[in-house]
Amino acid sequence: MKVVPGLEGIAVTETELSLVDGEKGHLVYRGHWAKELAVSRTFEAVVHLLWYGHLPEEKEERRFRDLLASHREVPESVLEVLKRLPLEMDLMSVLRTAVSTLTTTEDDISPRERAGAVLAMIPTLIAHRYHFLRGSRMPEIRRDLSHTAHYLYLLQGKEASPAHVRALEAYWILTAEHGMNASTFAGRVVASTGSDLFSSLTAAIGALKGPLHGGAPSEVEGMLEAIGSVEEAEPWIRKRLEAGKRLMGFGHRVYKTRDPRAEALREVSEKLSGEDPWFHLAVEVERTALRLLEEYKPGRRLYTNVEFYAAAVLRAVGLPRELYTPTFTLSRTAGWCAHILEQVAHNRIIRPQSVYRGPMPGN
Ligand SMILES: CC(C)(COP(=O)(O)OP(=O)(O)OC[C@H]1O[C@@H](n2cnc3c(N)ncnc32)[C@H](O)[C@@H]1OP(=O)(O)O)[C@@H](O)C(=O)NCCC(=O)NCCS
Incomplete structure (x- = not known):
């Protein structure tokens, strides 16, 4: 059996989500150039594309945006857990822990809405911890701002300029999805065992945290x-x-x-x-x-x-360094959820092999 370190050049699945062509330098999301989406569409529209398979019409986009906005509140019990975490715990570890505690939430919504709820809560989780550590107050959650504008608002306490919102939105669109990278693979492995969305996302966040990946x-x-x-x-x-x-x-x-x-x-x-x-x-x-x-x-x-x-x-756009990887996590959550949905729809447990090189027991 041939061992391929780092699984380099090995395809583990077929996907309709994105093409990453490393020779030509191409990145395509479901038939659209990512760089064109980055300058012409909203983050919500691109998430819709990834999760539902098409770019939304105006009305659909508004409905999807409202759906995300309706899930921005994080259960008080989760916020209480966060307050008890060690102060020196880095933000990615806090986020990983927070997402894993979401396993206790209601199970009566569709998989896409559940994914939307996590995506909507991540800004609140990040901002809550950020303000908690600084001893400042997180502003009241609003429903009228876009996902990007609301994130900057929660952190900075005032509405950001349209240029800043647009720049962060372009960044989020460009980093939302990227094929079978390490964190996406981690998430798909967990999803392939039949485990839940929150556990899959917890694994993905753990992988993204590493300095060779999202750090x-x-x-x-x-x-x-x-x-x-x-x-x-x-x-x-x-x-x-x-x-x-x-x-x-x-x-x-x-x-x-x-x-x-x-x-x-x-x-x-x-x-x-x-x-x-x-x-x-x-x-x-x-x-x-x-x-x-x-x-x-x-x-x-x-x-x-x-x-x-x-x-x-x-x-x-005025974000401090400790928020860089958490901010990346937010956009990549969109891609992870898309992959998890795809994995569940065509599941086969991901179970590769290893080649034993150790000694055999003596007679
Ligand atoms: C992204 C990354 C992990 C890919 O790693 P990889 O595909 O496993 O690449 P390899 O480790 O096989 O590297 C091939 C060669 O290039 C070198 N190399 C790779 N990235 C390098 C870098 N950023 N700086 C210096 N040398 C580098 C390696 O040392 C190796 O050299 P060698 O042939 O003399 O041993 C790697 O390029 C890296 O560590 N980059 C810096 C971290 C980073 O920017 N990560 C964000 C990724 S989006």
Whole structure:
């Protein structure tokens, strides 16, 4: 039996949700270019596309938006659990724990509505913890704002500018779905055992938390902070590569060309903060990193990935670094739920094998 470390190049299922073409740098959601959706549609419309198979008409979209808005309140019992968690627990662990406690909620709604309820509650969970740690008050939940506008409102206590809402929405659309990545696979494995949505999402959040997966954008910002100036970029990167370390925001298991999401997000962040010296530094670091990756890792085809400019967008809309991965979790929940629904509809338990290399018992 052949062992394929990291399951690289192995397809575990057929899907109608997305095409990730790593050679051409293409990302398609159910027949639509993700980058076009990012500039023309709302996050709700794209979630509808993923869950129901088509982009909604105006009326359908309004109904779906209202459905999500109606589930924004989190049960008091769950909020009480959150308050008792250790203060030093990071936000992703809090979110993972919170979603796992949702297993106790009512079971009398359709699978899509249940998915909508979790998606709607995640902003509230994040904002609740964020304010709790800062000793500030989370604003009253509203139903009149879009998912994106409401998230920024809950965190920032005031309505965000349309430019910020639009930028975050583009980021969320571009990161909502991405084929059989590690967290999606984790979620599908749990769903394939017949377990519930909340357990599947709990597993997915656990996987996304890792720095090689969803934890990268905050590390990108840390890297830019450590570099500090354009002059320092080359010596800093050389030192890191010579020490055999990785550059955050570069390389991808599937994309062997520029990640299309990185390109789209660079445009979004340039529009928002083209004049900001931080953005200028990011552009210079990217240029230097690509040159040096080619020098130190020739032929590995390492390019900028989505996380590099994700950091720039999230920073530009005013989110603090500790919220980067939780914010990514929110959009990816849409993709996870779509995969879980698909897995349940065509289920076969995911059960690969391992090859034993240990000793045999003696006679
Ligand atoms: C995303 C990632 C985990 C993909 O890993 P992978 O497909 O397993 O790639 P590999 O580990 O096989 O890497 C192939 C080679 O490129 C190198 N490499 C990969 N990403 C690198 C990076 N970001 N910086 C420096 N070198 C890198 C590896 O060291 C390896 O070199 P080697 O052939 O000399 O051993 C990896 O590129 C990475 O760690 N990137 C940084 C974290 C990040 O930005 N994650 C967000 C992903 S969207």
